[in-house]
Amino acid sequence: MCSGPQAADYNAADLPRWMQPGTITAHFQPIYRVNGSVMPPVAVESLARGTRAGAFGSPAVMFAVAREKGLVETLDCRCIRAAFEAAQSLSPDLDLFLNVHPRTLCLCSDFPAFLADEAARSGIALTRITLEVLEHARVADRQCCQLHASLEVLRDLGVRVAVDDVGAEPEEARRLLLFRPHYLKLDAGLVRRARAYTRDRALLHAICEFGRDMGAEVIVEGIERPCDLALVAAADAAMAQGYMLCPPLPADELMQRGKSITLGQMAEA
Numbered sequence: 001m002c003s004g005p006q007a008a009d010y011n012a013a014d015l016p017r018w019m020q021p022g023t024i025t026a027h028f029q030p031i032y033r034v035n036g037s038v039m040p041p042v043a044v045e046s047l048a049r050g051t052r053a054g055a056f057g058s059p060a061v062m063f064a065v066a067r068e069k070g071l072v073e074t075l076d077c078r079c080i081r082a083a084f085e086a087a088q089s090l091s092p093d094l095d096l097f098l099n100v101h102p103r104t105l106c107l108c109s110d111f112p113a114f115l116a117d118e119a120a121r122s123g124i125a126l127t128r129i130t131l132e133v134l135e136h137a138r139v140a141d142r143q144c145c146q147l148h149a150s151l152e153v154l155r156d157l158g159v160r161v162a163v164d165d166v167g168a169e170p171e172e173a174r175r176l177l178l179f180r181p182h183y184l185k186l187d188a189g190l191v192r193r194a195r196a197y198t199r200d201r202a203l204l205h206a207i208c209e210f211g212r213d214m215g216a217e218v219i220v221e222g223i224e225r226p227c228d229l230a231l232v233a234a235a236d237a238a239m240a241q242g243y244m245l246c247p248p249l250p251a252d253e254l255m256q257r258g259k260s261i262t263l264g265q266m267a268e269a
């Protein structure tokens with residue numbers, strides 16, 4: 001996981017300082033549709049990054065601290081606001097995937113209104129938005145009603161839902177059905193394991209088939225080697241994302257290089 005400073009190294013009193021305006025920005029990593037030999041970028045995932053001016057450190061650590069201090073929903077909303085600000089220079093052809101912790105959907109009944117306001121302020125249509133929700137993050141059963149009610153409101157507004165890190169805890173796959181997702185985003189560890197192990201390749205294929213049966217497109221994360229694309233093609237997954245295809249970049253840099261990728265370029269990589 002994270003090899004840098006751990007959550008315990010940070011003082012909770014500093015957390016509001018990390019979340020001041022101007023301390024968080026967003027980079028964007030493209031998601032490519034697997035479409036024969038040409039892979040056009042169809043969306044970007046927003047990933048929180050600290051600015052030089054701010055004290056926001058490693059996103060993994062910041063979220064760990066926020067989870068520990070019960071401030072995940074505040075941090076989520078700050079990151080989403082930063083993503084909308086940074087996304088204004090993205091091509092309008094690209095959909096925008098935003099990460100949101102299930103707790104935020106459980107605890108903030110006004111989250112749909114917040115998202116709609118932020119999107120309107122940035123001039124980004126809600127139909128371009130997909131929320132990536134962690135399936136395996138624990139939420140109390142009594143809070144699930146609010147989570148699913150919020151998702152229902154968001155779906156009615158045209159927002160799509162992706163379940164994130166699918167395959168990290170395969171025994172919980174049945175619960176995926178509750179999200180009625182448009183997308184399943186596979187945990188990056190699954191494609192790494194599938195390089196070496198037949199049983200993980202079988203799991204990759206099974207999840208892709210499960211996705212097709214439930215009407216959700218599968219996005220394979222963690223593409224780091226050319227052989228990973230062969231796994232994606234063999235499993236007939238719809239989309240792919242990973243450092244080999246393109247790392248997370250600021251919006252303006254991404255727009256300079258965010259073109260389609262061809263499999264020829266991959267062979268040279």
Ligand SMILES: [Ca+2]
Nearest residue numbers: 045099132164
């Ligand atoms: Ca994600």
